[in-house]
Amino acid sequence: MLKTLVTAAIAAAGLSGAAIAQENDTLRVGMSGGYFPFTFVRQDELQGFEVDVMNAIGEEAGLDIAFETMSFSGLIGALEAGRIDTIANQITITPEREEAFVFTQPYVIDGAQVVTREGNTEIESVEDLRGKTVAVNLGSNFEQLLRDLPYADEIDIRTYESNIEQDTALGRVDAFVMDRVSSAQVIQESPLPLELAGQPFSEIRNAFPFRDTDEGRALRDRVDEALAALKQDGTLTEISQKWFDSDITTSATEAE
Template identity: 50%
Template sequence: MLFKKRTLALISLALLMLVVVVGCTLNPSNEVGNPTITIGTSGGYPPFTFMNSEGKLDGFEIDVWNEISKRIGYEVKFETAEFSGLFGMLDTGKINTISNQITITEQRKEKYLFPTPYVFSGAQLVVKKGNEEIKSLEDLKGKKIGVSLGSNYEQLIKEYDVNNEINVITYEDFIGSLQDVAIGRIDAVMNDKLAGVVNIQKSGLDLQLGGDPVKPLENSFPFVKSDDNEALIEKIDEAIIEMREDGTLENISNKWFNTDITKK
């Protein structure tokens, strides 16, 4: 009899644990009942996403998503990782999207859904101060060019460099790549123009922009293709449009860049 009671108790406990697990899976909400959206970001790309002096995640991307989440009724949770690992986290369902100045490309559109763009910028070369020889993709032939590992900048150069005449060096750390340009380890870096301008100013390194942007860019948030995400993207679209119309996006941009990067 005692054995049967213990067996029934164990079965009941197992069933209770199963209910709890299933409930968590079917209802990914926080304590107040709002659904949660998990955002992947590097936390190492100032002023877009970085750890501030208090050790907290901060930046343009964080402000944008905190505002979007209020408008669509979601709680936002940020997960930090090396940039090169963010798309792997997205593909395996560890995060819902990426907020790290992700450029919309035809290749990415084949695999992911994107809300309306929230940033308009350009792919920019950064060179050592006084270097007037590198101002275009053509000028990179025979040179060492740094890019963020797994970025659209890496892909852009590879598509252009069909004869493998450019030596592409990949980095996890944008600041590290700028430092290597300043000391002459590499000849240039390609990244977002605004990120280049801001970090040249903040770092004090002997750097300058190399010519004009080599390609215009539109940035947004990639989502894995699904019916649920299509419905969510409609809400995000509405929020971004409202934020642009009521001046919120412009205000956030001016806070970090003293200019509006959210309009064409």
């Protein structure tokens, strides 16, 4: 009750959204908990690259991080409704999303990748997806990337909540599309015979979205400042090396 009165007094005094955000030091972070190695549950513990990055941001920015897991397809709606403050689940910056949210600087530079069953000679690049059945995660940017292709009407796009690689092995789809980093991990970890088909066909930049309000922008600024510090001191690179044995937080140009 006291905190509510203090916040109301700040608002009545006409202070900035940043001052309000400083009053609330808990950042509610939504994630699926089913996107290895970015966010997943093992032995009842939520872990992964996103979890480590968010915990580092919390320590740097003086924020308590409260993780909330839900289906990937429900994350954007939860953010819009104010049930969470941001999403840590490889959310790609797109023009449509920039109209709805404010983003931090990118913290992962990646690319869209086609994956097929091992030994598939019919699909060697994204152009070969014509006439094929292709799986993507429901609500992901990869679905939109495929629908934006000039020959999208020739692709049978199927959406799944998770584990789309199992459908590939069972023959229900010809290929699936996901981010380059995750696809390499899936091939390494999965018992299924999978392989990359060609090179990544689109660069994607992933960042943390916030609601476009005074409080949302103030929280975004705090997280963005922490991200800049973690990039500068090498913490982001260390976390990336831990999970991927490479630095996925910068582009090849930035790394030079």
